[in-house]
Amino acid sequence: DQQVKQNSPSLSVQEGRISILNCDYTNSMFDYFLWYKKYPAEGPTFLISISSIKDKNEDGRFTVFLNKSAKHLSLHIVPSQPGDSAVYFCAASASISGYSTLTFGKGTMLLVSP
Amino acid sequence: DTGVSQDPRHKITKRGQNVTFRCDPISEHNRLYWYRQTLGQGPEFLTYFQNEAQLEKSRLLSDRFSAERPKGSFSTLEIQRTEQGDSAMYLCASSILHGVETQYFGPGTRLLVL
Numbered sequence: 001d002q003q004v005k006q007n008s009p010s011l012s013v014q015e016g017r018i019s020i021l022n023c024d025y026t027n028s029m030f031d032y033f034l035w036y037k038k039y040p041a042e043g044p045t046f047l048i049s050i051s052s053i054k055d056k057n058e059d060g061r062f063t064v065f066l067n068k069s070a071k072h073l074s075l076h077i078v079p080s081q082p083g084d085s086a087v088y089f090c091a092a093s094a095s096i097s098g099y100s101t102l103t104f105g106k107g108t109m110l111l112v113s114p
Numbered sequence: 115d116t117g118v119s120q121d122p123r124h125k126i127t128k129r130g131q132n133v134t135f136r137c138d139p140i141s142e143h144n145r146l147y148w149y150r151q152t153l154g155q156g157p158e159f160l161t162y163f164q165n166e167a168q169l170e171k172s173r174l175l176s177d178r179f180s181a182e183r184p185k186g187s188f189s190t191l192e193i194q195r196t197e198q199g200d201s202a203m204y205l206c207a208s209s210i211l212h213g214v215e216t217q218y219f220g221p222g223t224r225l226l227v228l
Contacts, residue, residue, distance in 0.1 A: 032214055043205050043219035089156050100215040104156025
């Protein structure tokens with residue numbers, strides 16, 4: 001049973017427009033959420049995170065929104081740039097365990113065209 | 115570069131052989147995780163160390179897999195009697211708890227078992 005779901009395998013956006021990547025989760029114990037970006041043949045690179053006590057976190061062009069009641073989070077990239085083209089993974093952890101094993105979604109491939 | 119490093123980056127082996135991978139975490143990080151990623155999937159948790167103690171192992175970690183972290187610094191992951199199903203990207207991540215815990219990943223070791 002997948003606890004973190006990214007239902008869109010791919011997304012195409014034009015340069016300068018907004019990219020919105022979505023993620024849903026089922027485990028109500030998750031209280032920390034992260035987005036990672038991954039290029040082929042490289043490890044995931046941390047982008048931005050949000051704690052369950054917040055509903056929004058912003059870092060430059062990247063904003064993550066969390067809707068706990070819907071168990072949904074989204075990553076907004078504005079404006080999108082061709083260099084943003086990569087696979088984006090949503091991940092979640094539950095601090096109740098005392099450490100933070102991450103549960104990942106399957107990823108969304110973002111293609112930003114010039 | 116003070117990021118997480120992994121060695122080797124690529125490994126091709128024949129079925130039945132043993133392989134060992136190394137991970138060097140960010141120097142002040144006391145937590146170290148191993149994940150495995152196969153094509154089309156997000157990374158999946160394998161095992162977790164806090165300092166030198168191995169505190170959790172996933173059911174994905176069969177008896178053929180063993181991990182160590184002597185002296186709480188670098189870690190090794192050994193796979194004995196490799197099978198074709200072991201072909202994957204093996205990722206190492208490290209972290210330190212500062213209120214919340216963000217894991218930083220290495221570049222991964224891509225294993226191909228022929």
